[in-house]
Structures are given as C-alpha cells and as structure tokens.
Amino acid sequence: MTSAPFVASLRARPGTVRVGEPGASPLVIRAQLAEVWDMVRVEADAAASVLSVKERALDALDPGAGAPDEYAVTLKGAEILDESVSLSGAGVINGSTLLIERRRRRPVR
Numbered sequence: 001m002t003s004a005p006f007v008a009s010l011r012a013r014p015g016t017v018r019v020g021e022p023g024a025s026p027l028v029i030r031a032q033l034a035e036v037w038d039m040v041r042v043e044a045d046a047a048a049s050v051l052s053v054k055e056r057a058l059d060a061l062d063p064g065a066g067a068p069d070e071y072a073v074t075l076k077g078a079e080i081l082d083e084s085v086s087l088s089g090a091g092v093i094n095g096s097t098l099l100i101e102r103r104r105r106r107p108v109r
Helices: 050-061
Strands: 012-019 027-033 038-044 071-075 097-102
Touching: 012 050, 027 050, 038 050, 050 071, 050 097
Parallel strands: 012 038, 027 097
Antiparallel strands: 027 038, 071 097
16 A cells, blocks of 8 residues: 555545556556546556546546547646656656646636
C-alpha cells in the first residue's frame, strides 16, 4: 500500500481510480474536473498516458461529459498539448493535480 500525498485526499471522492499497471510504487495524483468542481484520486503507472488518465477521470466524474477531445488537461497552469505522452514525460510527479476543463467555454443560462 502506497502512502498518498496530502493533496490527493483534499475533497476527494471515496475510492481510487486506477490507470495502467501501478505496480509497487504508483503515482498518486488528483484529477479535477473544473466544470463540476469535483476531483478523484488516481493511482497510475508513470508510463500511463495523460489521455488514459483523462478518459478514466471523465468517466468517474461526469459519465455524460461527451468526447474526451472536447477537454484540455493542464498541469501547473500549462496545457499538455500531446496527451499521448506518458505521465512522467509530461512532468507529473507524486501529488500533482491534473485539471481537466472544456476547451471552449459554454454560456451560462
């Protein structure tokens, strides 16, 4: 069992989403969906793609969210343009937060 970073427990839904083959020392990160103001704890292999984390997080946080390509993923305020890159290749470390938000803003009614 891996000790989760403190940030992974803040406002976290119960349970953990697992991506890839986490192995003995998985990355424990947060995936937060901006539109629903909710987040999920993710245990992932460092070699898993950013896209796979985004898809699993969208399924967990908003099953009717639509196509994953309508959403952008940011890390430390910068968009990850190539989502096929691995988490470690994108600079994700243990305790990081991936913010998932719509590419285009929708009007509020």
